[in-house]
Amino acid sequence: MTPAQVSAQVPAQVSAQASAQVSPQVSPQVSAPAPAHRHPDEFRAAARHLGRRRFLTVTGAAAALAFAVNLPAAGTAAAAELDARKITEDPFTLGVASGDPLPGSVLLWTRLATRPYEPGSGLPRARVQVAWELAHDDRFTRIARRGRATAHPEFDHSVHVEVAGLDADRVYYYRFRAGTWTSPTGRTRTAPRAGARISELKLAAVSCQAYHDGYFTAYKHLADEDLDIVFHLGDYLYEYAVNAVGGARNHTDRRLPAHFNRETITLEDYRLRYGLYRSDEDLRAAHAAHPFVVTWDDHETENNYADETPENDVPPEEFLLRRAAAYRAYWENQPLRRPQQPEGPDMRLYRRLTFGRLAQFDVLDTRQYRSNQAYGDGWQVPGPESEDPARTITGATQERWLLDGWQASNALWNVVPQQVTFAQRRDVPSAAYKLSMDAWDGYPASRERILDGAEAAGVDNLVVLTGDVHVGYAFDLKKDFDDPASRTVGTEFVATSISSGKDGADKPANWDNLTQANPHMKFYNGRRGYVTVTLTTGQARADFRTVAAVTTPGAPVTTAASFVTEAGNPGLTPA
Structure with missing residues (x-):
């Protein structure tokens, strides 16, 4: 299918940095992607420009996508400016x-939306000036920085402000103003200086928040935790249809518009879905309470996609257009910096952060660059295809970046926030076991290269943070997973879902099989919630925090289990 050309205009992504102004400029015209018989790389090259174009819905079974060819910069496609008053x-x-x-x-970050359930979010297609303030106190009596930024309609009135020149290792409070309106107050912090010796860091890992599966009650409790940082490990939203009563939430006070009751395909679809998710008060509270570091998995675009290969048999150019729409909406709706701005269907999301000499965080993207799943994307018997040494879940460039980063690291703890289960998971305790082809088990050569690279770099305290599977796990990472007596080389903590999978259970139906088949699995729980990890110079402690129900709101939070691993002596023990 060749997408139709239309005359609507949408400019390139722009991040507002403090009060900097953006000069208008016009990019050259480009032609439409080639017909479907051409190579996917050519579709990728053409679709790269789509981050600077408007996507339009074309109804029909093929869910065709159309785009524009004129590429003005921010502010020129919508020259009007709305008086915020x-x-x-x-x-x-x-x-x-x-x-x-x-x-x-x-x-x-913020995004202006007076009516988030409506296309256009209730605002006209005009620029809006937004003031921001950063203060040392939550009453804003001691202002550290202030400025103005422009909310462009081309980017759904989202605002990204990078504030520099602040003190390291300091808590700040922030807010935005538009006309007579003032945003809620947020709390954030800066990281410690490189090389700073800090004694403790407390983080949380979260993942998988299907709106239609239940309430985000876990976020209400997360907002009350004393944390330095939160890592969101993917599936921030789901592409699936949400019916008028919000699925398992079963709204009685309102009905959702019909446009939510379809799968997300277009840019407008994804933008509306973020509006729906971010309208949840518990999610908003968690974001306001703590700085987030986000990475995606599959559902922010489409279930179980692998690089340019979609879940279903659709033409390559159609999926790359969908991916470009999903990536653009992701950036618009997340607190991400300018290096993460997408270019059409490509977005550099893997990145590195440090907290002094205590911790280095290497945030991975195991979805965008991976080889297609072997034998399909489910649980399969491993074989020559899955065990091919050429297969990769990270792509060669990201793998090299990670290993080089470990070589240069002087951190006590090297933490890898990423998406899918890293440790081996056999489904039954017999020789006829199957493995998940969508997890690292479907890419064992890739996993072996990572573990070998960690050993070569002298990484003594490796911690992997994972989401995806809607359960909580704690694993010892083994040098050889097929030998239970093999040396333990690290630890993996898997955060259960916020709501995906509905209420869950303490012992899922396959609990006996998985715990017997995987002796390196030290914990398995199927309730909803999150995991907190406290890093000190002596140990890492994980507390698995769970709620009993998400299909009804307000469940209390409890600690299902706690584990520690000592610095320099990997291996989990109950706390």
């Missing part, structure tokens, strides 16, 4: 967020 409804319905803390710098 004329905004008569609260534009901060989606709250505030911060992310990717650096020494001396924070990233602040």
Whole structure:
């Protein structure tokens, strides 16, 4: 299928840094992608420009996507500017967020939306000036920095402000103003200086928040935790249809518009879905309370896709257009810095953050660069295809970046926040076992290269943080997973889902099989919640925090289990 050309205009991505101004400029015209018989790399090259174009819905079984060819810069496609004093409804319905803390710098985010369930979010297609303030106190009596940024309609009135020149290792408070409206107050922090010796860091890992499967109650409790940073490990939203009553939430006070009751395909679809998710008060509270570091998995785009290969048999150019739409909406709605701005269907999401000499965080993207799943994307008997040494879950460039980063690391703890289960998981305790082809088990050569690279770099305290599977796991990482007596080389903590899978159970149906088949599995629980990890100079402690129900709101949080691993002596023991 060749997408139709249309005349709508959408400019390139722009991040507002403090009060900097953007000069308008016009990019050259490009032609439409080639017909479907051409190589996927050619579709990728053409679709790369689509981050600077408008996507339009074309109804029909093929869910065709159309795009424009004129590429003006921000502010030229919508020259009008809206006087913010004329905004008569609260534009901060989606709250505030911060992310990717650096020494001396924070990233602040908001998105203006008076009516987040409507296309266009209730605002006209006009620029809006937004003021921001960063203070040392939550009453804003001691202002550290302030400035103005432009919310462009081409980017769904999202605002990304990178504030520099701050003190390292410091808590700050922030807010935005548009006209007479003031946003909720957010709390954030900067990272310690490189080389700083800090004694403790407490983080949380979260993942998988299907709106239609239940309430985000776990986020209410997460907001009350004393944390330095939160890692979101993927499936921030789901592409599946949400019916009028919100699925398992079973709304009785309102009905959702019909446009939510379909799978997300277009840019407008993804933008509306983020509006739905971010309208949840518990999610907003968690973002306001802590800085987030985000990475995606599959559902932010489509279930179990692998690089340019979609889940279903659709033409390559159609999926790359969908991926470009999903990536653009992801950046618009997350607290991400300018290096993470997408270019069409490509987005550099893997990145590195440090907290002094205590911890280095290497955030991975195991979805965008992977080889296609072997034998399909489910649980399969491993064989020559899955065990092919050429297979990769990270791509060669990202793998080299990770291994080089470990060679240069002087951190006590090297932590890898990523998406899918890293440790081996056999489904039954017999020789006729199957493995998940969508996890690292479907890419064992890739996993072996990572573990060998960690050993070569002298990484003594490796911690992998994982999401995806809607359960909590704690694993010892083994030099040879097929030999239970093999040396333990690291630890993996798997965060259960916020809501995906509905209420769950303490012991899922396959609990006996998995715990017997995998002696390196030290914990398995199927309730919803999150995991907190406290890093000190002596140990890492994980607390698995769970709620009993998400299909009804307000469940209390409890600690299902706690484990520690000593610095320099990998291996989990109950706390």
